[in-house]
Amino acid sequence: MMADDTAAHGVWHQGELAVQSRAGVREKMATIGARVIRDYMPDQHREFFTQLPMVILGAQDMAGELWATALFGKPGFIQSPAERLLTIDAQLPSHDPLASSLYLGSSVGLLGIQLETRRRNRANGTIAQREGGRIALSVEQSFGNCAKYIRRRYPVPNEGYGDFVRESFTTLIGPVVQLIRAADTFFIASAFNDGEPGANRGVDVSHRGGEPGFIGLDDQHRLLVPDYVGNNFFNTIGNLAVDPRAGLLFLDFQRGHAVHLTARAEVVWRGDETQIWGEGDRMLRLTLVRGCIIYNASPYIWRMNESDEPACTSRF
Numbered sequence: 362m363m364a365d366d367t368a369a370h371g372v373w374h375q376g377e378l379a380v381q382s383r384a385g386v387r388e389k390m391a392t393i394g395a396r397v398i399r400d401y402m403p404d405q406h407r408e409f410f411t412q413l414p415m416v417i418l419g420a421q422d423m424a425g426e427l428w429a430t431a432l433f434g435k436p437g438f439i440q441s442p443a444e445r446l447l448t449i450d451a452q453l454p455s456h457d458p459l460a461s462s463l464y465l466g467s468s469v470g471l472l473g474i475q476l477e478t479r480r481r482n483r484a485n486g487t488i489a490q491r492e493g494g495r496i497a498l499s500v501e502q503s504f505g506n507c508a509k510y511i512r513r514r515y516p517v518p519n520e521g522y523g524d525f526v527r528e529s530f531t532t533l534i535g536p537v538v539q540l541i542r543a544a545d546t547f548f549i550a551s552a553f554n555d556g557e558p559g560a561n562r563g564v565d566v567s568h569r570g571g572e573p574g575f576i577g578l579d580d581q582h583r584l585l586v587p588d589y590v591g592n593n594f595f596n597t598i599g600n601l602a603v604d605p606r607a608g609l610l611f612l613d614f615q616r617g618h619a620v621h622l623t624a625r626a627e628v629v630w631r632g633d634e635t636q637i638w639g640e641g642d643r644m645l646r647l648t649l650v651r652g653c654i655i656y657n658a659s660p661y662i663w664r665m666n667e668s669d670e671p672a673c674t675s676r677f
Contacts, residue, residue: 372398374553374561377599383630384642386593394594400445402503406482407441410473414438414516414661416449419470419550419566419608422462426623426650427608429550429566430459433660439473445500447471447484452494456527456655458621465491469498470550470566476663477515479508485565502561510570510589512545514663519617526656533582537620537654540611541584546570550608551600551626566608567597577638584609584624584647587639598643601626607647612659619658623650 372394373381381387402410410416414436419429432438432451440448453460463469467488474481482505490497530537541547550566569586577585588598601607605627611620624647631637638644 371395372561374555374599374603376553376601376603377561377595380595380599380602380628381593384593384595390593398502398504398594400501400503402441402444402447402484402500404444406473406484406503406505407444409475409480409482410439410441410447410484412436413473413475415474415659417472417474417548417566417568417610418459419472419548419552419564420459420462420467421552421564421606422459425606427550427552427564427606428458428621428623429548429608429610430457430621431610431612431619431659445486446489447498447500449496449498450494451496454525456525456653458623458653463488463491463496465489468552468554468563470552470564471498472548472566472568474511474568476511477513479511479513481506481508481511481568483565483567485563487563501563502565504594506568506592509591511568512570512665514614514665516661516663519657519660519662521617521657522660524657527653528656529651529653531649531651533578533649533652534654537611537652538578540613540618540620541576541578543573544576544611545573546612546614547576548610548612549597550610551597552604552606553600554604565596565600575639579646582649584645584649585638586645586647587637587641588643588645589639589641598628598645601645602628607645609647614663617657617659617662619655620652621655622647622652624648625650 471484486501489499607626609622627646
């Protein structure tokens with residue numbers, strides 16, 4: 362056992378440690394983890410969440426399936442009364458896959474992402490209070506991520522918001538395939554819980570980005586997602602290596618639609634299989650369980666400036 366293993370286990374769970382070992386970064390991450398992953402939110406993170414018009418949420422439904430979704434409001438709809446507490450004044454509409462699944466004690470992953478500045482911070486924990494449209498989240502993990510692979514976008518009101526139409530499916534349908542093939546961004550929820558205590562248990566939700574077309578589809582309509590170079594935390598990959606449940610959210614930034622998928626994920630390594638999507642050492646292969654597309658789901662659409670830098674500054 363390495364000297365830092367005891368400290369590492371306080372930050373990373375067994376899935377994350379296994380992936381870090383295979384990637385050759387476990388020793389490095391044993392010393393970094395405790396410095397960047399906290400059990401409270403620093404003031405800059407607390408202030409950041411109050412500025413957002415959208416937050417991405419991951420949780421499991423009553424059947425145990427994972428989903429990712431978005432909560433919207435005017436900046437200020439999220440507040441942080443204390444360093445381990447976030448309150449969100451927003452209620453999921455009835456057509457949302459998680460509408461009836463957020464209850465006291467639910468494990469929730471939050472991703473605050475500000476597309477216009479390319480900033481993002483995570484806050485994971487449990488629902489400590491639910492009253493009307495307000496959710497209070499007891500924060501157990503807080504950490505930031507770099508801006509790599511985030512495309513800069515600017516929110517404007519969606520004039521079509523509220524004209525909701527939901528279409529459910531168990532195989533990918535045309536509009537969904539088109540959105541996935543053109544996507545440069547999606548969000549993925551994952552989870553780890555071995556029944557042991559620890560802040561590194563529960564649900565997490567993360568951003569994934571690349572140039573349009575970075576997501577592939579194989580002949581069985583499974584999604585292929587390359588794992589680009591990142592912070593080496595391997596939160597998502599580490600979760601999925603142990604628990605294959607995944608929830609995916611694709612936002613149609615131009616028209617305000619949302620695609621929700623719940624799926625089963627495989628972590629595929631170069632060397633185990635000859636064909637890897639992308640140029641790196643790993644990819645995710647995701648098999649759909651079921652999903653839905655919700656038209657006009659967002660009160661915002663997002664515009665881009667042609668002069669803004671691309672989402673990816675580097676790849677593997």
